Amino acid sequence: MEKPAICGGTPVRDTKIFYGHQYIDDDDIKAVVDVMKSDYLTCGPKIAELEQKLCRVTGAKYAVVCSNGTAALHIAALAAGVQPGDEVITTPITFAASANCALYCGARPVFADINEETYNIDPACVEALTTKKTKAVVAVDYTGQSVELDRLLAHCHKNNIVLIEDGAHVIGTRYNGKFNGSIADMTTLSFHPVKTVTCGEGGAVLTNSETFYKKLLLYRSHGITRDEAQMEHEPDGSWYYEQIALGYNYRMTDMQAALLISQLDKLPAFSKRRKEIVKAYNEAFSKLPQLVVQKEIPESDTTRHLYILRLNPDRLTIGRKEFFDALAAENICCNVHYIPTYYFPYYEKLGYHRGLCPKAEKLYEEIISLPLYYAMSDQDVQDVIEAVTKIAEYYKA
Ligand SMILES: *Cc1c(COP(=O)(O)O)cnc(C)c1O
Numbered sequence: 001m002e003k004p005a006i007c008g009g010t011p012v013r014d015t016k017i018f019y020g021h022q023y024i025d026d027d028d029i030k031a032v033v034d035v036m037k038s039d040y041l042t043c044g045p046k047i048a049e050l051e052q053k054l055c056r057v058t059g060a061k062y063a064v065v066c067s068n069g070t071a072a073l074h075i076a077a078l079a080a081g082v083q084p085g086d087e088v089i090t091t092p093i094t095f096a097a098s099a100n101c102a103l104y105c106g107a108r109p110v111f112a113d114i115n116e117e118t119y120n121i122d123p124a125c126v127e128a129l130t131t132k133k134t135k136a137v138v139a140v141d142y143t144g145q146s147v148e149l150d151r152l153l154a155h156c157h158k159n160n161i162v163l164i165e166d167g168a169h170v171i172g173t174r175y176n177g178k179f180n181g182s183i184a185d186m187t188t189l190s191f192h193p194v195k196t197v198t199c200g201e202g203g204a205v206l207t208n209s210e211t212f213y214k215k216l217l218l219y220r221s222h223g224i225t226r227d228e229a230q231m232e233h234e235p236d237g238s239w240y241y242e243q244i245a246l247g248y249n250y251r252m253t254d255m256q257a258a259l260l261i262s263q264l265d266k267l268p269a270f271s272k273r274r275k276e277i278v279k280a281y282n283e284a285f286s287k288l289p290q291l292v293v294q295k296e297i298p299e300s301d302t303t304r305h306l307y308i309l310r311l312n313p314d315r316l317t318i319g320r321k322e323f324f325d326a327l328a329a330e331n332i333c334c335n336v337h338y339i340p341t342y343y344f345p346y347y348e349k350l351g352y353h354r355g356l357c358p359k360a361e362k363l364y365e366e367i368i369s370l371p372l373y374y375a376m377s378d379q380d381v382q383d384v385i386e387a388v389t390k391i392a393e394y395y396k397a
Helices: 026-036 046-058 069-079 097-104 123-129 149-158 208-220 254-265 266-286 321-329 345-349 358-366 378-394
Strands: 060-067 087-090 108-111 132-139 162-166 187-188 202-209 305-313 367-370
Touching: 026 254, 046 060, 046 202, 046 254, 060 069, 060 208, 069 097, 069 132, 069 162, 069 187, 069 202, 087 097, 087 367, 097 108, 097 367, 123 149, 123 162, 149 162, 187 254, 202 208, 208 305, 266 305, 266 378, 305 358, 321 367, 321 378, 358 367
Parallel strands: 087 108, 087 132, 132 162, 162 187
Antiparallel strands: 060 202, 187 202, 305 367
């Protein structure tokens, strides 16, 4: 049997491959340079153009772009009316920002366990944890697969709860034929470089509600309005504006907006390539009992942001750490998404403890995020498959 590089064999490749990488072409670069030569670097025409384009791409009625996905979650929570004393239900298998947005508003995050096969938040757990204090649910489309929107929305609307979809992974995915972003009360996006489309740093909130839309605009920019209908005092003159809420400066620049407009033209190609890679991985890994393939629900036509390799501990003689290190020795540089949020010392000090969500905790012990991005060549994909297979077979229990 072939020896893994970690015990003296030859690595599958000489150069390192990473779990994610942006794809920027000459059109993207030109779009940014054109803005830099124009009159507006921020608050200019590219912002409105991008917001209209996001609405076209997702089918949402309104889009508010902002400085990053975390800011998007913060203004969405504020628009939902989250405040001290409230509870916000979310999953622990996510980036910390999904729960932090509740803390920013003085509310308490409540962690619901996941479905052990899809790894998304389990609607039954959300229902069981709902109290009179529950103001919002932040449901994360983990890896890009849609959460169970029908059931979550029905529960939330019955109980006067706002459903915020943390769609940092979801752009390009459809749920029952409709693009995610046009279904939940609000959907937040992130345009960080590892995500499917990027502008360096960037985010957006999508909504069909005019009420939420108006609040989002206020919170994005200092709580300031130039709309006379929203003002309390008579305008002194045409320069006049009013601050009517406590907002932030979470604006995006026009350079970023131009880059994202250009990136969105490539979304269909990005989406297609990601689906091809996921298919190749799934085909190879479903043959190995040492590995578990993430369950796909039929409602979600998924553009995958992350590919999660899950180990079957009963069939392997090594654990996740050893498997991860063995892949690194093959020059396949992976990552782990995510450490359960409440494991962090900051959350421990707030009174959260291990054991809250057993399925999420078990998942965390067994997962590795494999390379998945548009520019991966077929050879790259084969190298990853070869390395994973070699290690899984060598350490078969
Ligand atoms: C990336 C990400 C965020 C935060 O987005 P930023 O743009 O990095 O602030 C939030 N939630 C999830 C699930 C993410 O993956």
